Amino acid sequence: MSEQEQLTVSTTVASSGVATVSIVGEIDLVTAPGFRRTVSEALDFGGPVVLDLTKVVFIDSSGLLELHRASESGNAVFVIPPGAMVARVIELGGLSEVLSIFEDVESAQRHAEAHRG
Numbered sequence: 001m002s003e004q005e006q007l008t009v010s011t012t013v014a015s016s017g018v019a020t021v022s023i024v025g026e027i028d029l030v031t032a033p034g035f036r037r038t039v040s041e042a043l044d045f046g047g048p049v050v051l052d053l054t055k056v057v058f059i060d061s062s063g064l065l066e067l068h069r070a071s072e073s074g075n076a077v078f079v080i081p082p083g084a085m086v087a088r089v090i091e092l093g094g095l096s097e098v099l100s101i102f103e104d105v106e107s108a109q110r111h112a113e114a115h116r117g
Helices: 032-044 061-071 085-092 105-114
Strands: 007-013 019-027 049-059 076-079
Touching: 007 032, 019 032, 019 061, 032 049, 032 061, 049 061, 049 085, 049 105, 061 076, 061 085, 076 105
Parallel strands: 019 049, 049 076
Antiparallel strands: 007 019
16 A cells, blocks of 8 residues: 555645644555655644644554654644544653643643644
């Protein structure tokens, strides 16, 4: 299976300047480099970025590393529904205390808009 078949990433930018990156599929050793490029491009705009992980079905340590890198920017917030497989992996990986996590996109976008800086 190719990287493109395993992961789909799309970015939208609201009039408020908040970019939302929607991720569908798997973030793993194969797809992590493409994921990193897309997230880096969104962060390069300088505004807040919401990473919507609600449709991520698998994540490994490569994906966790990329989430940690994105969080280090200070501009990224994450949408991870409670009980999702991704939430459990993030908890086991020790990132739940590091990432700014919200349960839905709207809450994350409101937070990002309020904390533009």
